[in-house]
Amino acid sequence: MITVRTVDYHTAGEPFRIVDCAPSGMPPVPGDTVAERCATVIGPGGSGTAPRRGALDDVRRLLVQEPRGHAGMYGGFVVPADDDGAHFGVLFWHKDGYSTACGHGAMALGVWAVDTGRVAAPDDGDAPVRIDVPSGRVTATVHRGAGRTTGVTFRNVPALVGARKVPVATSFGLAEVDIAHAGACYAAVRARDLGLDVSRAALPALVRAGQEIRAALATHPATWHPGGPLLSGVYGVILHEELPDTPFGPHQRNVTVFADGQIDRSPCGSGTSARLALLAEDGRLGPGEDLLHESVTGTVFTGRMLEGGVTEVTGTAHRTGEHAFVVDPHDALGTGFLL
CATH class of the missing domain: 3.10.310.10 (Diaminopimelate Epimerase; Chain A, domain 1)
Structure with missing residues (x-):
């Protein structure tokens, strides 16, 4: 029986399913940078919307396809940062494959990092969460007031x-x-x-x-x-x-x-x-x-x-659930399907 644990958020209505690869026991992704790891999961001859099959991509399919996901699902694999200048890295994925950028995902990850204590945050004030993504380094600044998160601002790579x-x-x-x-x-x-x-x-x-x-x-x-x-x-x-x-x-x-x-x-x-x-x-x-x-x-x-x-985009992100998805080895549907 295979188990994959996720924490789910939505940013302004768009879902974001988070898999923290290291504690989840996910297959390691070769590469010295997040961009290299993204190219690895896409695979030789593949593209962002037509990746080659692999162990980690099977996890993506499992989480985005029915009956565990849906065609509108989005998410990310949390991986090591490029260097000590960022808190962590992420590989963004969707129903067709992988993307080099995802502002709503970065915003959700910032709030997740504060919610889980991965990044310390004050009761009142801001907590910057630096994230390496395939397109570069971005920052999700989590805004706090009276001990709770009130919003998040995403600072992107230059447009x-x-x-x-x-x-x-x-x-x-x-x-x-x-x-x-x-x-x-x-x-x-x-x-x-x-x-x-x-x-x-x-x-x-x-x-x-x-x-x-x-x-x-x-x-x-x-x-x-x-x-x-x-x-x-x-x-x-x-x-x-x-x-x-x-x-x-x-x-x-x-x-x-x-x-x-x-x-x-x-x-x-x-x-x-x-x-x-x-x-x-x-x-x-x-x-x-x-x-x-x-x-x-x-x-x-x-x-x-x-x-x-450089641009900044401000919105809100909220947790929607925590899940332990399982795959029964006798389940003929395997990683699922899309309609």
Whole structure:
């Protein structure tokens, strides 16, 4: 009987399933850095959305697939940091494979690190949790008040605008797509340009549009990142719409379609970073201004630009459960299935 223990959180509605590899007895992942370990689990000839089979990837499949997970599940394997400058590292995973960035996951991990005592935190004040991810080192600063966690701010790697108004033909019409890198590559398009709105009712059409745009940009040079192939290629498509500005800056609603048609229930942490870079280049987000970024579920992140393309995104993360998943050796379903 195989047992895998997890601690689950949600960040603004998006799930994050945490496996602390060392105490869980998970197979070790070769590599000197988190980026190298990510390449190892993807495997030679594999990709972020089509990894090769392996011992640790079987654990990913077990936790994300039914009957123990679902197509919208997200999570991470906690692994050693690159060096003593970070508290730990993480390999992010989803139903199709692995990602180089995950803002909502970093936020959940920050709160988890404080909740478990892995990182000391005051009753009142802030506790920075430094995390090595495949795209670099990020920080989740956990905000505390009266002995409890009140919020968390994710500081991402620098965001980089790749291209503007790239024409993409879809079954909904021609889209003008903006491309930005923020730990992962995102393509952003106005939903109304495709005759869509960002709503739950429109989700099937939004997902189809996102999949078409991602496929159309598969070989576009603007999706290439200077850091190499691991950071290149469109990971998510952000379909967004304008809402009335707040006194503090722009207000938008979005749905991020990532990997092979997965929907982010949150406003998307690293996707928010990408939007911030594009809005700043447009002159719509100045110093001291915030983006109020809303998800299709109505949850909210607040984002701001700092110097040098660095972004910060603030939200909340809460624990939802602790689990001991088992695999009976006589269970014909094995690691499960996806519908």
